[in-house]
Amino acid sequence: MSGELWLGTSENKPFFYKSKNLTTHALIIGMTGSGKTGLGITLLEEICLKNIPSFVIDPKGDMGNLCLALKNTDEFLTYTNDKSRAENLANSLRLGLNDDLERVSEFKNSVDFTIYTPKSSSGVGVALLGDFVPPQNLDDEAMINYVNSLTSSILSLLSINADDASKEHILISKILSNAFEEGKTLSLSELILAINEPPFSQIGIFDIEKFYPANERFKLSVRLNLLIASANFKAYTNGERLNIKNMLFNGTKAKCNIFSIAHLNDNERMFFVTFLLNEILAWIRTTSGTDELKAVLYMDEIFGYFSPNANPPSKTPMLTLLKQARAFGLGCVLSTQNPVDLDYKGLSNIGTWFIGRLITAQDKERVISGLNGDKTELFSQISNLEKRQFLIKNIHDDALKILNTRYALSYLKGPLTADEIKNLMSQKRQNFSHKDEQNQRPLISNEIKQLFASDKNELNAYFLGTARVRFYDTKLNIDTNLDLSFLGEACENFSWDNASKNPELNFTQMPQNATFMPLPSEILRLKNTKNLQSDLRDFIYQNEGLYLYASPRLNSNPGESKQEFLARLSLNDSSKEQEALEQKFKAQKARLEDKLASARQRLVKEQNDAKTSTIDAVVNIGASLIGAFFGKKSVSKIATSVKSTNRLLKERNDVKLSEAGVDEILAQIDDLEREFELKLAEIKSKNLQINQIKIAPKKSDIFIQDVVLVWM
Template sequence: MTAGNQGNQAIQPGEMFLGGVIDPVSGQRMQRDIIYDARNLTTHGIIVGMTGSGKTGLGIVMLEEALSSGIPCLILDPKGDMGNLLLNFPSFSPRDFLPWINEAEAKSQATGTDQLAVQISESWRSGLAEWGIGPDRMQKLADSASCTIYTPGSVSGVPINVVGSLVAPRLDWSDSSQAEIGRDEIEGLVSSFLVLARIDADPISSPEHILLANIIEKAWSEGRDLDLGSLISQVRHPPMRKLGVFEIDSFYPQKERDRLAIRLNGLIASPSFAAWMAGPPLDIERMLYSSRGQPQASIIYLAHLSEAERQFVVTLILSRLITWMRRQSGTPDLRALVYMDEVFGFAPPTAEPPSKKQILTILKQGRAYGVGMVLSTQNPVDLDYKAMSNAGTWMIGRLQTERDKARILEGIESVSGQTDMKLFDRLISNLGKRQFVLQSAKAKEPVIFTSRWSMSYLAGPLDRNQIERLTRDHPLRSISISSSSAGAGAAYGTAASTSFKIASAAASQETLRQEGGMEMTRRSSGGFPPASGEISRDESQVAPRVDPSTAVYYLDPSAPWASQVRSMPGGKRLQAGLIARVHLKYDDNKAAVDHTEEWEAIFFPLSKRFDPKSAINVDYDDRDLTSRPPDRAIYLLAKADLDKASYFKEAKSALQDHLVRSRSISILRNPALDLYSRVGESRNDFERRCFQAAEDKADIEMAKLKDKHESSINRIKSQLNNADRRVRELNTDTRQRQQEELLHGAGDLLSGLLGGRRRSLSLGGAASRRSMTIRTQERLRSAEEKKEEKERELEELEDKLAEEISLISDRWKVAADQIEEIKIPLEKADVDVEEMSVLWIPVG
C-alpha cells in the first residue's frame, strides 16, 4: 500500500487506485491517493459496512482496478448490484444514462427523467474529473475485459448449465492429491444438489450423500461424464455392490433409494428446472478468460433465486473454481479475484452450509495459486471466525452496533497483534459515508480513506428486466436463447426424457410379474415408450427374439467389471453380447496333474460370425446378472442370428476349438530328480522342494560312503592312539633316566676315571646307566616316527573322503538346479462349455 500525491494517470499494472487519504483529525481529504498493490489480495480481503456506507461502490472500484490491470474476476452477486460494472459510459451521454434512471427518484426531485439523466451525466463527469479520471481511462477499462452476467436458473441474462452434464474433470485419479481434488468437488456438488432438493444431508454420515458421491466418483474416475438422468437411474440400481464393508441393500435399502430417486426425479421433472440446464456448460476457465486469453469479469447474478438455490449455485461454482485453482502453477501475483458482494448466510460462524467449506478452502489455499477472495458483508458477526482470521486486508466502513465493532476489533487483533487497538477503535468510530479504515498485513498502521468515484454508473440493484436489457446482444445469450426456444421443450424434453416415472414403473413391473411371470416383464422392456424420433431403424423397443433354449440376462450396474465392457450405468440403449462359463480340465498322469478351472468371458460387441478371439475375460457371478430389463429400454438389433439355435451350437464349438489351441497351463519339471511342480506352485517354492529332494539323495550317498571307509578310519585311529601312548611312555622314561644319570651317574663316572682311585670294573655300573639312557632315547625316536606315519595315513584318508563328499554334494546341487518349464495342453474333451447366454449391456 502506498499513499502519494494525486497523479493516478501514472498507475502501473497491478496497482489499484482505490481513493484518497482522509486526515483522521480534521476528517478532510488530503492530497494523497491510496494505491494498493493487487498482490496483497492474494491473502484475501474483507469489506465491512452497514447499508449506505458505500461498501458496494468500493467493491466496484476494486473490481474496476483489477480488470484494468488484466486480472480476471469471478463475482458472486446475491443482491444484484454488481451488474453496474456494465454501466460504463465514456461519452457521458445523457442518453446512455437515461434507461437506468429511477423514475421514483425523478418524481421525488420534481423533475423529469430526461432532465435527471442530464444532471447525473454531468455529476458523473465532474465526480470522476475530481479524481483525475477521464474518458480515456474509462475506455481503457472497457477495452481491458469483457463482462458477462450469468443468470443460473433463468434466461433473463446469459443462462448457464450448472447441473446438466456433470462433466468429469480432467484429473489423474491414480494420483492421490488429484483424487482428493476430485472428491472435494464431488462433495460440494452433491451437497449443493441435495440442498436444492431440500434434503438435509451430511457428507460423512448421510446415506443419500454417500451414495451419490460414490456413483459420481466411480463414473469420473473411469473418465465418464454423467447427466442427471443417469445419476438418478443409478440411485435405484447403483453401479457398486458394496459401500464400505456393507452390502448396498444393507447400507441403503432399495425402498429408501427409490424414495430418494423419486425426490430427485420430481426436482428435475419440474418445467422450471429446464432453465438450470440452458446455456453454456459451467467452465471456470472460460468464465475467467475468453477463447483468445483475454481476462473477463463473470458476474453470477443470484438475486432471483431462493436461499436453497443460491447455496446450490455458490457451492457448485466455488467447488469447480477450487478444482481449476489446484491445477494452476504457483505464483506470487494475483491471478484471479473472487468477489462476493454479500456473504451473509454462506459462511456463518455456527451453521455448516455447503458453501462454507468451499469459501474456507479458497481462503486457506488460494494464496499459493494466486487466487484472492474478497468478501463483503454488513455485519461481521455473520462471518465465520476462521474466514476473518485468513484475511490480510480489511476495509471497515460505518458500523451499526458496538457488537459489530467489537467483532471487527477481535478479528483484526487475531490477524496482527501489532495493531494499536485503541487507535483502531477511535478510527472506526468516527467514519463518514464512503469512508473506510484500511488495515493491511503489509502496513504498520491503519489508514482512513475515502473511495474514489466509480467509473461505472451505480444505478442500484438491477432487476431481471434490466439484466435482460444489458445482455440482450451478448453472443452467448443469443445462442442459449435460440437453442432453448427451439424448444424450451428441448431442455425440458431432455429433463423429462432422462427422468423416470419410478413409482408407476415399479408398480407395472410388479403387476407383470404377478400376471405373466418374468417373460412378460422381459417383453415389456420397461413399459414406457421413448419420445418420438428417438428410435432408429437399427433399434427396437421390444426385445429381439432369442433362441428359447438360451438364457437372457441384463447387466447389473453394480457388476465390478462393468467398466471393462464400457457399460454406461443408467443407460437405456442396450446392445447384445454373449456371456460364457467354461470348465477346463488339465490332466497328465506322469506329472500327476489333475486340475480343473472355471473360465469366464464376455464376447462384446457381437459380429455376424462368432469370434472367440473377442473374449473379454471377467470373473462374474450370478449377482452380476439380472433377468429384469431397465425401464424404457431400447434394444440395438444384433448382427448375430441370436434367434437360431445353430448360432449358439457353432459358437460353442468355435469356443472349444479356440480354447484348445490357445490355452494351456505351465508347470515346472526337474528331470534329474523326476519331480513336477504342483499347479499354482511358485518357482521359488518348487526350487526349495527340489533342493530338499537333492539333499535327501546326497544324504543317502553320504551314508554309503561312511559305511565304506568307517573300518579303515577306526583301524588307523586305533593304531595312532597306541603309537601316541608309546611315545608318551618312552618320553617319560627317557626324562627319568636323564635326571638320574645327571644326579648320580655322570659324577661317578668322571670322578672315578679322572681321580684314578677306583678300579675299572667299579666304573662299569655308571657307564651302563649311560648306555641305557641312550637306548631309551632311540626307542622314543622310533615310536615318534611310527606315530607320524599313522598321522599321515589318517590325513591321506580324510583328504580322499573330503574329495568324495564334495563330488556327491556338487552332483546333487546341479541336479537341484535342473528345472524346466513344460506345458500341459487341453483336449477338446477337456473343454466343457457349461453356459453360453445372451447379455444385454447398456451402451447409452
C-alpha cells in the same frame, strides 16, 4: 502504475493498493449505506483495467452495475427515464472524474463483461444441473472435500440438511467418488439411477440393503427425479456449462463474469454458489503456482455462505480457497454487512480488511479484536467513519489508513431489472442460445438407459434393441436360441423397419466436449422404452426367422452358410439310396465275374484241347502220306487222318465260341459299371439339390432384453 489499483485518497493523497496483495485476500465490512458496494465495484473496475479475469457472485443484483459505463445524458436517460436526473448524473460523473471521461471508455473496453443468470433467460444462462465431470489433478484430501461439498450442495437443492455422516450423504458421495475414480462423467439421470441401483454392493462392512434399504433409496431418487419431472426443469439445464478455463479470457481480453443470483431461492443459490466455488477450486489445481494475481473471486454479501455457527455446503470450498488459492494467484474478496457472518478460521486467512461504518458495539468490538493498536482509539475511529470511508488493515503495511473511495466509473444504479439485464446481454444471449441448442445433451427420462459408441465429438442418437429368440421345430429336430440386435436412428416417427440388423458397436465413455444433436420432442417425452420394446417384439415376429438349407438327406445347422453346408454335403455324401445301389451293383458284378471266371476256364480247356488235336491231326496226316507213298494200309490211315482233322475243326470252333462268351460277359460288366456310375451321379446330384426353409418364431419365444439410446 502497473500492478497498483487506484481506490481513492488517503490523507489527501492518491491511494494505491498493490494488486499482488489481493492474493492474501480481502474483506469489505460495512453497514448498509456505508459505501461498501461502491468500494467493491471500484476495486473490480481497477481489476478490469489491469486485464485480470474476475468471477463476481452477486446475490443482491448490484454488481451488474459494472456493465453501466455511461458518459453522457442520453446514456443515463436509458436507465432513469428522467432527463433532469440524467443530466445531473452526467454532470456529477464529469466533476467526479475531473472531466477525464476517457477513463470511462477505457474501462468499458478493458474486459469482456457477461452477466450470467442461472435458471433465467434474462442474462446468459448457466446450467444449474448438468453432468458431474470428474475434476483433474486433485489429491486424495482435495477430492474428498470436493465430493463432500458437491454432495451437500445436491442435497441442499432438495432441501435436505444432511451432514457428511448421514446415509443420504454417504451414498451420493460414494456414487460420485466411484465415477470420478473411473474418470467417468455422471449425468443427473445416471446419478438418480445409481441411487436406486448403486454400482456397489457394500458400504463399509455393511451390505447396501442393510445400510440403506431399497425402499428408502427409492424415495431419495424420486425426490431428485422430481426435478426432472417438474415443469421448470429445463430452466435448470439451459445455459452455458461452468468451464472456468474458458471464462478467463476472450482472446487476449480478460473476462468479467458476473453471476446474478438474486432471482433464485435459498436452496438454488446455495447449490449454485457451492458448485461454482468447487469448479474454481478444481480449476486452480490445474494451474501452476505463482505469487502474482492471476484472477479474482468476488462475493457480495457473504451472509449465510460462510457462517461460523453452521456448516453450509459452500463453507468447505470457500475455506479451502482462502487457505490455498493464494499459491495459485487467485485472490478472494468477500463483502458483508456484519463481521459475525464470517467463520473465524476464514478471518485468519484474510490479509486486507476494509472496515466501513458499523452500527452495533458488538460488531465494532469483534473487528477491533483482530486489529493491532489502542482499542479505545480504534473504537473511536470506526465509529467516526463517514460514508465512503474505510479503515484499512493490511498485513503488508505496518500502519492503519483511512481510505476515501474514488468516484466510480460505473453508474451505481442499484439492482438491475430482468429487462435491463436482457438488453445488456441481448447479443450474448442470442449467440449462446444457438450454441446451446447445438451443444447441450438432451435430457430424457432416467428410465431410458444411454450408452456411447463413438469417440467423435458430434453425436447423433440411435435406439438399440436387443432380443433373444427361440426357434423350435420338432420335425426338423431344431431347438436353438439366437441373439439379435437392431439399430435405428432416433428420429421422428421412429420405426424398427428402418433399423440395421446386428450392428457391430464398441461402447465407450462419453467423449469430452461432445456436442449432441437435438432429439424430436416425442422422444424427449418418452418416460421409458416399453412401447419400443413391444414394437420390437412385433417387428421380430413379423420379419425374422431362422433360415436353414435343406437337402433330401441333411439340413444345415443354424448359422451355417450355404457354402459351408454344400461342403459338408460333399464330405458326407452317403445315403440309403446310394448304399442300396452300391450293394446291388456289387452283387450283380460279383455274379458276372463268377460267370467270367467259368467262361475263362472253359476257354482255356478248349484252347488246350484244340492244341492237342492239331498236333494229332498233323501226325496222322503225315503218316498217311508216307504210308501211301510206300503202299502200306493207305486207305485206313487216310480215313483216320480225316477224322482227326474234323475233330480239330470242331475244337477250334468251340474255342471261338468260348472266346465269344468271355467277351460277352466282359461287355455285360462294362455295361453294369456304366449304368452304376450314371445312377450314382443321379443320386448325388439329387442329394446336392438344396432349398431354403424358414422357421418362424412364436411370439411367446421372443424375449426382449433391452432398448437403449446410443449416442454415436
